[in-house]
Amino acid sequence: MTALDASARQSALDRLIANAPFLARLAELNPDDISRFLADGTDAALARVAPPPDDDDIMRTLRQWRGRTALLLALGDLSGEHDVAATTRLLSAFADQACDAAIRAAFAERVPGEEARGLAVVALGKLGSHELNYSSDIDPILIFDPATLPRRQRDDPDEAAVRIARRMVEILSARTGDGHVLRVDLRLRPHPEVTPIVLPESAAISYYESEALAWEQAAFIRSRASAGDRALGENFLAAIQPFIWRRSLDFRQLKEIGAMSDRIRDHFSQGQAFGPGYDLKRGRGGIREIEFFAQVHQLIYGGRDPSLRVPATVDALAALAKAGRIDADVANRLTGHYATLRRIEHRLQMIEDQQTHSLPVQPDALGAVARLDGETDGAALLAALLPVVTDVGACYDSLVVERAVTGGLPREESELAGALLAAGFEPPAAALRTIAEWRGGKLRALRSPAALEALEAVLPELVKAIGAAPDPQATLIRFDKLVGGLPSAINFFHLLAAQPELAKIATRILSLAPTLADALGARVELIEGLIDKRAFESPATKAELMSEWAPGLSGLDYERLLDRVRDRVGERRFAYGVQLVAGASDPMMIACGYSELAEAALQVLADATVAEFIEAHGRVPGSELVILALGRLGGRALTHASDLDLIYLFTGDHLAESDGPRPLGATTYYNRLAQRVTAAMSVPTAAGKLYDVDTRLRPQGAQGPLVVTLDSFERYQREEAWTWEHMALLRARPVYGSDDAKAEVQRIIDDLLAAPREPVKLAQDAAEMRDRIAAHKPPKGPLDIKGGPGGLVDLEFAMQVTQLATAKCHDPNIGSALACMRVDGFAPAGVCDAHGLLGRMLVMLRLTAPDGEPATPAARQLVASACGEPGWPQLLAAHDAARQEIANWWASIRPS
Structure with missing residues (x-):
């Protein structure tokens, strides 16, 4: 021991004796503990103060143990050997052990020889978080299980539990000549004025699921099963997790x-x-x-x-x-x-x-x-x-928690009209009428006093936000429609009042992005995800998404998993769309984010579907499912509304059979499994829709089997496939399966694409296919970015014919492939920029003009800015020039 240590300990003891009468008395009663502390330090002295054995004089032994522990923890604190965190942690550990001892003693008195089980101490407050005060109440909730609680033969379970709990509290709290052990405050239990001190587990769960108050939710942030039947306490806490941690904010x-x-x-x-x-x-x-x-x-x-x-x-x-x-x-x-x-x-x-x-x-x-x-x-x-x-x-x-409403919107019509004019509503007549209808409870969501109170809280900021929209009147109409579709607007309004920036985002969505407005109308809670500033960060990768989702998805049954994934994807897809509407991100970066999101959902749901299928039918030995993505998913360039182009394959022998309780032949096995994966990705559930899945690019199209072996796929592609099918493979990418299986699929694709071609026939085949597409699916209008002369379809045909003819630049991402082709001299210099412009326009127009019509006047500047142009006229001019660049390239490739 150093002189510094000795000095600190002696100083602690001197200050304790001089200024703390309670501790000074304990020091007199426990001189050996003082000597050990001075010689060896706090931890060494505490090690000699073991929890007392259960005996007949439990009241005295617990109090003496508490006194020695309190003395040494005070000395450790005062000497600086323990910081506050260590002191509170040790005080909490003492309380846990004391509660356990008191419970064992209470059971031993009531039902001798029986194990102390079926009664749990759920600690709240500072004991729940291992932060107990030096001289503190403990605030537990006591629960019991009538089926496992030992009791006397004629005892009613509820009465037996109350007697045992009451005795436990008495052992801890009663003040004797030796003091007390712990003060026990049971008033945090549900309805303490009328309920017994210990509650059946089922009744407690029912209360917290249906009746609990706001402060009780906050109290359970610091909760744990601290003593007694810990398994019972942990099961109870697990059951009420949705009450404690609510995904939807209130x-x-x-x-x-x-x-x-x-x-x-x-x-x-x-x-x-x-x-x-x-x-x-x-x-x-x-x-x-x-x-x-x-x-x-x-x-x-x-x-x-x-x-x-x-x-x-x-x-x-x-x-x-x-x-x-x-x-x-x-x-x-x-x-x-x-x-x-x-x-x-x-x-x-x-x-x-x-x-x-x-x-x-x-x-x-x-x-x-x-x-x-x-x-x-x-x-x-x-x-x-x-x-x-x-x-x-x-x-x-600085906390952003809504306080009482101050400075509300005027109610007198002339004053309100002036406020609306100042906010941007000119003329204000329509807005006056709409607000009067809201205040009069015309909408179902605004017919309760609580809803009207919430409305008044948000109205000043809401009117300001809507008035600043590009078209205030149209935005107000859409907002009115949104609220009209809600069963209750209370929480939505409280959210907007507490987070004023969300009101601005909501009005921007309503005025600029019909696709997002529809999504918000279907699930108004989507806007809650925007509270998190990470919603505006760069899109997450597949690996990041799966890591983020994992805690909330583990342990769910299959149906709940389908809903939860739809929730997660819907929230993230909505947030990506909002980034575009806010002008916060490059549309091409968001397109990649949409793709990573879809791939993460596919991985999670395919894994779950495969696992469930294996339970029923086992595995096909030496075989597995592989999924090949084509089109925009293959090229990592999805839009907000893209479907998923998939081909299902399987490895191994098609004559094999699964080894489960209900065996299936491999072909039947994988066709049924693939159907279930498609359903997992596409069938609407209570949480809504996920993705449309298109499997028509598989061998032999819609008439062929849904799943084929890798050997069959390779043979078909070599011997029977049309030229356009090989063109489609240029955007193919294996996205599901083991690394070895995906590598084998990629090898097949690489070999197929590297095969020598006859350039004239290749161009003729592509031109015929392009003509059929044009006849079957004419452009919807001048801003059909994909169709029509010089659109993205023409770009892909020109690019893919060149890629197959040269056997170069086989990257499924169009932008990367074009960059490679430009370096190698296979593509005109202006085509990369043309693709970038049209690609960004496509992503933006899927949000702002989903039906193929020109963007509304309010959204045109947004689209232009996202595409790097100062205004809508300049964007249209750049669009026409880009189409001409692409049309010229395609004309130079297709036979005349």
Whole structure:
């Protein structure tokens, strides 16, 4: 031991004896513990204070154990050997062990010889997060299982559980000559004024699924099965996870949580003014505001991000910063402030083992707290705390939680008309009428007092946002239609009021993107995903998406998995569309993102479908399913509305048979499996539609089998395939299967595409096919980007004929292939730019003009800007020039 260690320990002991009467008494009673602490340190001394064995005098042994533990933990804290986190963790571990001992004793008294099972302690609050105070209540919820709880022969299960629970509480809480073990507060249970102190598990689950209040959801952020039958407690918590972590936000609840904090501030107003008497826990800038700051952010984002579901406050702040939900500097400052406030809180409680959080008013008492902490006097302690509570209060006040409505929209018609004019509604008559209808409850979603209150909260920002839209009147009509389709608008309005930027995004969607507006009308909760700033980051890769989804998809049954994947894809696809509408991303980058998204969905759903199929029919030995993507998915260039062009293949012997309980021949096996994969990707469920799947590019088209072996595929492509089928293979990419199987498919494709061609016949075949397409599917209009002379179809035909003739640049992505061809001199210099322009136009017009018509006047500037042009006339001129460039290239290739 160094001299520094010895000095710190002696100083801790001296300060304890001089300033903390409760601990000084314990030091007198336990001199051996003091000697070990001074000689070897806190941890060595604690190691000698083992939990007592169960005996007949459980009340006394637990209290003596508690006294020794409290003394040594105080010394470890005061000497600096333990920081606040270590102290609270050890206090929590002690509480867990004490509860276990009390439960065992209560069972032994009631049902001797029986195992203590069927009764669980679910810890909330600081015990739930391993952050227990030095002298704190514990706030458990007690639940029991009537089927497994041991009881006397004639005992009613409910009565037996109550008797055992009551005895457990008495063992812990009753004050004797040796003090107490733990104060137990059971008032956090459902309806504490009328319910027994221990609840059947099924009744508790039912309550939290249907009746629980906002503060109870926040309370369960810090929850765990801490003692008793832990398996029972963990099952209970698993069952109510959807209540705790709601994927769909309820901003009414966040508003209630904010209001609860305001009520606490008001109730403890005497402890608000900083100085003597200040309440470290509930005062402005105190401990609870740091906890609420973390919990509100967890409630907002934790339903969608499992990494934020951590109970401890400091851990939560770190997770929120790592995920980018709060500023890292704020997280670091609050973490330091939390440690400071908790440390001083412990000093208050060490003095007389009282559950107090307020700084003493009397100078002498305040000085004792200061000296116990190593400060010279009360003034020095206050000076150290002032910047802490000031900063905490400022951070908490920055929380975006909806408060009471202030400065609402006028109700008197002339004043309202003036406000609407100022916002951009000119003339205001139609807007006046619509708002009057909303306030009058004409729409179903606005017929409750709560809905009308929520409406008034959001109206000022909503009118401002709609008035700033390119066409305010048309946007207001679409918004009215959106609200008219909702069963309730309460949460939607609360969300917009709490997040004003979302109101601007929503109006931009309604005014510019009919495709996204329809999606929002079908699932208004889609807009919640935009709260996360990561919704505007670069699109995720397939691997990133699968990693992000994995926690929320594991353990789901097949039907729920289908719904959940549709939810995830719908949210992400919507967010990508919003990026385009916001002008935040390059359309070609989003097209790649759409493709990665579809491929991730295919991987997850195909894996699940294969696993379910194997359960029924086993595996075909030496064989597996392989999926080949063509078209836009193969080329990683999907639009918002693209379907998926797929070919299903399988490896191995087509004469083999599966080895499961209901065996099938390989061909039948894989045809049924492929049908199920297609259904998993395309059948609408309660969560909506995912993708249309087109399998007509398979060998022999729609008349051929849905799935063929790799050998059959290769033989067909070599011996029977039309030229256009080989052209299609230029955009083929294996997207599902083992690495070896995908590599074999890629080898087949590479060999086929490298085969020598007769250039004249190749061009003739392609021209005939292009003519048939033109006759069968004429262009929808001048802005049919794919069809018509010089469109993307002409581009692909010119490019693919050249690729096959030269056996060069076989990249499924058109942009990459053209760049290669340009370098090798196989494509005109202007074709790359022409493709870039038309490709971007296609992606943008799928959102803004999905029926093939020109974009609305409001959307034209958006499309032009996304394509790199200053305005719509310039875009049309560039479009015509690009088409001419492509048409000239195709004309130079096709036979005259």
